[in-house]
Amino acid sequence: MVPPLSIFRNRLRMRHVQLLQALAEKGSLRAASEMIGITQPAATKALQELEDMVGTPLFVRHPRGLEPTPYGAAFTRYAKTSLEDLRALRSDLAAMENGNVGRVRIGAIMAAAAGFLTPAIVSLSASHPRLQLSVQVDTSDILVRALNDGLLDLVIGRIPTDWESEHLSFQPLHNEHLMLVARPNHPACASPPAERRDLADFPWILQASPSPMRQVIEKTFHEWGGVKPVAMIETSSILTTVSLLGETDMVAVVPDVVGRYFADIGALAPVPAPISGSLPNYGLILRSSRESTPAMASVIEVILREARAAASD
Amino acid sequence: MVPPLSIFRNRLRMRHVQLLQALAEKGSLRAASEMIGITQPAATKALQELEDMVGTPLFVRHPRGLEPTPYGAAFTRYAKTSLEDLRALRSDLAAMENGNVGRVRIGAIMAAAAGFLTPAIVSLSASHPRLQLSVQVDTSDILVRALNDGLLDLVIGRIPTDWESEHLSFQPLHNEHLMLVARPNHPACASPPAERRDLADFPWILQASPSPMRQVIEKTFHEWGGVKPVAMIETSSILTTVSLLGETDMVAVVPDVVGRYFADIGALAPVPAPISGSLPNYGLILRSSRESTPAMASVIEVILREARAAASD
DNA sequence: TTATTGGTATATGTTTTAGTTATAGGTTAT
DNA sequence: ATAACCTATAACTAAAACATATACCAATAA
Numbered sequence: 001m002v003p004p005l006s007i008f009r010n011r012l013r014m015r016h017v018q019l020l021q022a023l024a025e026k027g028s029l030r031a032a033s034e035m036i037g038i039t040q041p042a043a044t045k046a047l048q049e050l051e052d053m054v055g056t057p058l059f060v061r062h063p064r065g066l067e068p069t070p071y072g073a074a075f076t077r078y079a080k081t082s083l084e085d086l087r088a089l090r091s092d093l094a095a096m097e098n099g100n101v102g103r104v105r106i107g108a109i110m111a112a113a114a115g116f117l118t119p120a121i122v123s124l125s126a127s128h129p130r131l132q133l134s135v136q137v138d139t140s141d142i143l144v145r146a147l148n149d150g151l152l153d154l155v156i157g158r159i160p161t162d163w164e165s166e167h168l169s170f171q172p173l174h175n176e177h178l179m180l181v182a183r184p185n186h187p188a189c190a191s192p193p194a195e196r197r198d199l200a201d202f203p204w205i206l207q208a209s210p211s212p213m214r215q216v217i218e219k220t221f222h223e224w225g226g227v228k229p230v231a232m233i234e235t236s237s238i239l240t241t242v243s244l245l246g247e248t249d250m251v252a253v254v255p256d257v258v259g260r261y262f263a264d265i266g267a268l269a270p271v272p273a274p275i276s277g278s279l280p281n282y283g284l285i286l287r288s289s290r291e292s293t294p295a296m297a298s299v300i301e302v303i304l305r306e307a308r309a310a311a312s313d
Numbered sequence: 314m315v316p317p318l319s320i321f322r323n324r325l326r327m328r329h330v331q332l333l334q335a336l337a338e339k340g341s342l343r344a345a346s347e348m349i350g351i352t353q354p355a356a357t358k359a360l361q362e363l364e365d366m367v368g369t370p371l372f373v374r375h376p377r378g379l380e381p382t383p384y385g386a387a388f389t390r391y392a393k394t395s396l397e398d399l400r401a402l403r404s405d406l407a408a409m410e411n412g413n414v415g416r417v418r419i420g421a422i423m424a425a426a427a428g429f430l431t432p433a434i435v436s437l438s439a440s441h442p443r444l445q446l447s448v449q450v451d452t453s454d455i456l457v458r459a460l461n462d463g464l465l466d467l468v469i470g471r472i473p474t475d476w477e478s479e480h481l482s483f484q485p486l487h488n489e490h491l492m493l494v495a496r497p498n499h500p501a502c503a504s505p506p507a508e509r510r511d512l513a514d515f516p517w518i519l520q521a522s523p524s525p526m527r528q529v530i531e532k533t534f535h536e537w538g539g540v541k542p543v544a545m546i547e548t549s550s551i552l553t554t555v556s557l558l559g560e561t562d563m564v565a566v567v568p569d570v571v572g573r574y575f576a577d578i579g580a581l582a583p584v585p586a587p588i589s590g591s592l593p594n595y596g597l598i599l600r601s602s603r604e605s606t607p608a609m610a611s612v613i614e615v616i617l618r619e620a621r622a623a624a625s626d
Numbered sequence: 627t628t629a630t631t632g633g634t635a636t637a638t639g640t641t642t643t644a645g646t647t648a649t650a651g652g653t654t655a656t
Numbered sequence: 657a658t659a660a661c662c663t664a665t666a667a668c669t670a671a672a673a674c675a676t677a678t679a680c681c682a683a684t685a686a
């Protein structure tokens with residue numbers, strides 16, 4: 001009569017499991033006991049306990065060693081898979097500790113997404129192939145709110161001036177310059193440079209209102225002598241921006257990395273009118289209350305490295 | 314730093330494993346300790362030992378109970394499969410004691426169940442009358458999870474694309490074609506063949522979402538020019554499918570072996586609109602850590618033989 | 627505010643168990 | 657016969673598992 005499951009659960013020890021595996025491999029109690037680092041009497045006793053547990057012999061004793069009975073063979077199979085699973089668990093835990101598995105949700109402002117975030121992601125997917133990354137590009141105010149709500153794990157951006165920043169940590173990474181762009185052959189791109197005031201005659205595309213970038217632009221307008229564009233469209237989508245620019249005479253303010261990229265491929269052209277206002281540095285924003293998961297730690301490490309590399313260019 | 318395997322092997326006790334499983338189920342040390350028949354202080358100590366062993370917290374203590382950390386969740390998964398394996402061992406031992414060869418739990422996708430699995434079972438019950446077989450028919454994603462949890466011994470299906478496949482072995486057996494069926498005399502079955510787009514007017518019956526078959530169907534819709542059925546019902550039960558089809562004007566996507574079977578007996582009729590997308594081959598999936606029992610080996614042998622025979626038809 | 631409830635952690639002492647050394651005993655091969 | 661292999665038992669020790677009693681903490685109900 002095979003005993004109930006609880007007998008196994010209560011009396012079975014890992015030592016037993018180990019012994020069975022060693023026994024199957026070595027074929028003798030002596031060798032098996034040596035293999036798992038106990039003395040031979042202890043091994044004998046452990047085997048007896050097992051047999052007592054099952055209620056039937058697991059090995060037949062020969063003068064030269066032991067041979068498993070069918071019951072012993074079944075139990076040995078269990079021992080092998082159990083140890084194999086344990087090995088797999090350990091390697092899973094190790095992978096988790098190295099930040100090799102897990103999901104990290106990154107929020108980034110456009111300048112970062114077009115800048116060092118791309119090489120950072122490339123590097124991460126090579127070094128941590130099992131890591132799942134998601135990236136949301138938006139303005140800082142949206143991203144910080146999402147971070148605060150637990151929808152993101154880390155943000156590359158700025159902390160909005162009106163934000164309760166006590167729960168956030170900030171580490172500056174990079175500065176962002178703005179530039180003015182329009183479609184190729186746009187009148188404002190002709191030389192000699194257009195009068196600044198005339199630029200107000202074109203509709204402008206700007207980022208939505210509470211974003212830090214927007215404040216700088218308002219200041220620039222002021223410096224230009226109270227320029228007020230006739231019309232403004234607000235969007236933080238680069239796709240919308242580029243396609244609108246292509247079809248119209250609008251001008252747009254974009255991060256310089258983004259503007260240069262589209263200028264290089266000929267989709268847009270720079271407007272020769274420098275935006276002077278200086279934007280505060282953007283950087284890495286984390287929730288200070290929350291401890292980093294290993295996966296997050298890996299991501300942060302690579303982001304910092306790539307940001308430094310980009311800065312030294 | 315995750316400790317070496319020997320630490321786990323030496324210090325892990327079945328009590329720990331049991332506790333983890335109980336903890337995952339109950340969510341508090343009190344309830345878990347009661348469940349496994351020890352006092353709460355003993356449970357606290359056992360959990361501390363586990364955390365000391367791994368070197369990192371496995372559960373975060375809340376005032377109202379415990380919540381697993383990612384590490385705790387990983388360890389809990391191990392605990393569950395380990396206990397499930399132990400249960401399987403006990404039932405194997407019991408089967409052997411009754412003179413049976415053993416018990417094999419098979420999981421199969423519908424195409425296999427309607428195909429070569431039937432002759433395989435017939436053959437097995439003739440050659441091994443004392444073999445206990447259980448067959449679960451479901452979608453691959455469900456079956457593979459069950460296999461991984463130790464609830465099944467072997468699966469005939471596909472490894473889902475997003476699955477960590479390193480602990481599984483796969484041996485391709487057969488390919489699966491899909492066909493579209495409806496009730497006899499369904500308007501879509503009339504000749505000349507209906508326009509594909511018109512098929513979207515009928516409600517469709519499909520398998521639930523993450524299954525591999527489903528992905529092919531989405532692709533087919535796309536190829537048909539963005540066809541989107543007005544309504545979709547998700548089920549993986551063939552019984553539901555057939556009876557729904559009989560009572561309504563719905564159409565369903567089923568494996569061709571299944572469709573032909575029901576067409577032959579006059580219960581359903583094929584809809585003349587080929588599903589083009591090719592499904593990856595399905596095959597035999599095993600847990601690679603696990604050694605086959607003699608019973609499993611017999612089953613595998615017959616399955617492979619019947620699959621070959623079916624392929625050569 | 628103050629109990630009360632529902633939970634976790636610690637201290638202490640006892641029992642159980644795991645493991646040791648020392649020794650006995652049995653087969654086979656030389 | 658006698659080494660050279662094995663396994664089994666006994667007696668003892670160190671370690672661990674576990675229970676009881678108690679402290680403590682946070683949320684909730686009165």
